[in-house]
Amino acid sequence: MERTYIMVKPDGVERGLVGDIIARFERKGYQLLALRLIHPTRELLEEHYADLKSKPFFPSLMTYMTSGPVVGMVWGGKEVVKTGRVMLGATNPLASAPGTIRGDFCIDVGRNLCHGSDSVESAEREIALWFKEEIKAHKRTIEPLIYE
Numbered sequence: 001m002e003r004t005y006i007m008v009k010p011d012g013v014e015r016g017l018v019g020d021i022i023a024r025f026e027r028k029g030y031q032l033l034a035l036r037l038i039h040p041t042r043e044l045l046e047e048h049y050a051d052l053k054s055k056p057f058f059p060s061l062m063t064y065m066t067s068g069p070v071v072g073m074v075w076g077g078k079e080v081v082k083t084g085r086v087m088l089g090a091t092n093p094l095a096s097a098p099g100t101i102r103g104d105f106c107i108d109v110g111r112n113l114c115h116g117s118d119s120v121e122s123a124e125r126e127i128a129l130w131f132k133e134e135i136k137a138h139k140r141t142i143e144p145l146i147y148e
């Protein structure tokens with residue numbers, strides 16, 4: 001089963017949007033495989049965002065992401081990496097379509113509420129980074145109601 005790492009950033013947790021974000025993925029039919037409230041260290045975030053280290057916004061990104069707890073989740077299902085990012089909306093919330101999480105709930109790119117892995121490879125890297133324990137999927141009884 002394809003898996004992705006979805007994270008509610010500190011602003012999303014503080015604003016009480018965790019439940020709404022989880023509900024959207026549940027209603028879509030994706031399977032929640034793991035969930036944690038985490039107070040991320042700078043070291044963990046530097047590894048997560050290693051490819052952005054040279055960007056001018058990196059210091060403000062670190063300040064933002066260490067400002068409070070985050071909720072890390074693993075979701076599974078058909079094409080969940082690509083569709084998960086569609087559900088999040090464009091990185092810049094002003095360009096995010098209405099109906100997406102960022103399109104509905106935020107304005108600034110530096111307060112864009114949530115993260116979603118951008119490829120299957122980065123999803124597996126991020127899941128290993130944020131979840132040390134083994135993640136076991138169970139076969140849901142509703143599977144025939146979700147998939148043809």
Ligand code: RTP
Nearest residue numbers: 057061090091109110111112114115116117118
């Ligand atoms: P994410 O990893 O959070 O899902 O976002 P993304 O792939 O769509 O975008 P990426 O370019 O990887 O940027 C990661 C996060 O950095 C912040 N950012 N700020 N001030 C800026 O110009 C700027 N650009 C990006 C955002 O919080 C973005 O989600």
